[in-house]
Amino acid sequence: MTTHTDELLERYRAALVPVFGVPQTVLDHGDGCYVVDVDGKRYLDLLGGIAVNTLGHGHPAIVEAITKQVSQVMHISNFFASRPQVELAEALLRVCRAPEGSGVFFANSGAEAIEAALKLTRRTGRHRVIAMEHAFHGRTMGALSLTWKPAYREPFEPLVPGVSHVPYGDPDALRAAVAEAGDDLAAVLLEPIQGEAGVIVLDEDYLRLARELTRDAGALLVLDEIQCGMGRTGHWLAHHATDVVPDAVTLAKGLAGGVPVGALVTYGPHVTGLLQGGQHGSTFGGNPLACAAGLATIRTVESDGLLENAAAMGRALTEGVLALGHPRVAGVRGRGLLLAITLTEPVAASAMTVAREAGFLVNAVAPDALRLAPPLVLGPAEVESFLAALPGVLDAAVPPSSPAS
Numbered sequence: 455m456t457t458h459t460d461e462l463l464e465r466y467r468a469a470l471v472p473v474f475g476v477p478q479t480v481l482d483h484g485d486g487c488y489v490v491d492v493d494g495k496r497y498l499d500l501l502g503g504i505a506v507n508t509l510g511h512g513h514p515a516i517v518e519a520i521t522k523q524v525s526q527v528m529h530i531s532n533f534f535a536s537r538p539q540v541e542l543a544e545a546l547l548r549v550c551r552a553p554e555g556s557g558v559f560f561a562n563s564g565a566e567a568i569e570a571a572l573k574l575t576r577r578t579g580r581h582r583v584i585a586m587e588h589a590f591h592g593r594t595m596g597a598l599s600l601t602w603k604p605a606y607r608e609p610f611e612p613l614v615p616g617v618s619h620v621p622y623g624d625p626d627a628l629r630a631a632v633a634e635a636g637d638d639l640a641a642v643l644l645e646p647i648q649g650e651a652g653v654i655v656l657d658e659d660y661l662r663l664a665r666e667l668t669r670d671a672g673a674l675l676v677l678d679e680i681q682c683g684m685g686r687t688g689h690w691l692a693h694h695a696t697d698v699v700p701d702a703v704t705l706a707k708g709l710a711g712g713v714p715v716g717a718l719v720t721y722g723p724h725v726t727g728l729l730q731g732g733q734h735g736s737t738f739g740g741n742p743l744a745c746a747a748g749l750a751t752i753r754t755v756e757s758d759g760l761l762e763n764a765a766a767m768g769r770a771l772t773e774g775v776l777a778l779g780h781p782r783v784a785g786v787r788g789r790g791l792l793l794a795i796t797l798t799e800p801v802a803a804s805a806m807t808v809a810r811e812a813g814f815l816v817n818a819v820a821p822d823a824l825r826l827a828p829p830l831v832l833g834p835a836e837v838e839s840f841l842a843a844l845p846g847v848l849d850a851a852v853p854p855s856s857p858a859s
């Protein structure tokens with residue numbers, strides 16, 4: 455019997471550019487932390503659209519904000535301003551703890567926020583940017599120049615020149631690269647937690663060192679918080695766990711709870727003044743619809759105590775997974791609700807499939823790691839149901855079949 459899923463995936467194959475491979479299933483609707491596919495199968499969504507659905511699916515605050523804004527005005531161009539745009543910028547500056555004279559540039563995606571950051575670094579009059587090995591910053595040509603993975607980069611070379619990659623978390627390598635770039639160093643750009651690389655948390659001392667070295671070199675420290683920011687770690691921004699103050703931060707993913715948006719936040723008047731009138735822009739960036747969704751997201755995170763919830767549910771998941779004592783669990787890394795369950799064998803891809811069949815959406819972020827980035831509204835009952843299912847999932851997972859010999 456052909457299911458609706460099979461039928462739609464067949465049509466997907468025939469109609470879409472195959473850059474994502476064949477999707478796992480076809481989702482139809484969602485409610486809270488759950489999504490339902492076109493054949494009516496229900497899943498606990500522990501991936502949250504890859505750290506996007508901050509408030510889960512169909513949250514009344516988002517539905518109401520968007521519905522109201524759509525009927526009021528959806529788009530006006532940047533020749534005009536709107537109240538949601540101004541209010542979201544103000545709210546972002548507040549939650550980012552940005553000092554007086556800071557600013558926000560709105561884009562529509564993470565890669566676009568990174569493009570804005572890259573253009574900002576050029577305005578220092580310098581050309582060299584130090585990024586990190588295993589970094590992910592997006593797929594547009596500028597963002598790709600900062601992204602590390604050779605398989606993503608090499609088909610598209612030559613990329614933007616001047617970028618070098620240093621081992622993530624290695625202080626000596628960073629010192630050497632900063633010294634080598636000399637007075638052409640425009641910026642060090644890094645993720646406080648590398649998401650796509652497998653949820654790798656950067657050492658706090660390294661972040662402080664990056665701050666000191668860039669300050670001394672007269673260069674910018676740009677933090678990519680597109681995945682780890684907006685409350686996910688239990689702090690508004692992941693780097694708020696430290697005393698480091700960056701020069702710029704990029705945001706996207708969870709910022710508007712599922713509506714496409716990106717933002718570059720520039721810290722203080724000097725950095726904010728680097729981009730002058732006419733030097734950057736975006737048709738859709740800062741549109742009232744996305745900004746209304748962003749505002750509703752921030753207000754709900756605050757009113758519903760979701761930073762505290764992210765921290766508490768992250769602890770419950772981490773402790774619960776470790777307490778299983780399952781032989782295939784090596785550990786849990788990450789912060790708050792950005793976690794990776796590390797495995798003793800490369801069975802993550804199979805575990806993801808088995809979990810989905812059992813009604814749980816997780817992501818095999820590496821051959822030996824399962825990423826969880828659920829909505830911040832995740833509750834104890836959802837944590838319990840996942841912990842109850844995980845041993846069976848791990849038991850049933852099999853290593854990838856070896857290539858035919």
Ligand SMILES: *Cc1c(COP(=O)(O)O)cnc(C)c1O
Pocket residue numbers: 563564565566568590591592593645649650678679680681682706707
């Ligand atoms: C997802 C991601 C990006 C790119 O965002 P897009 O919206 O996919 O362009 C950039 N940086 C980090 C850290 C990300 O996780």
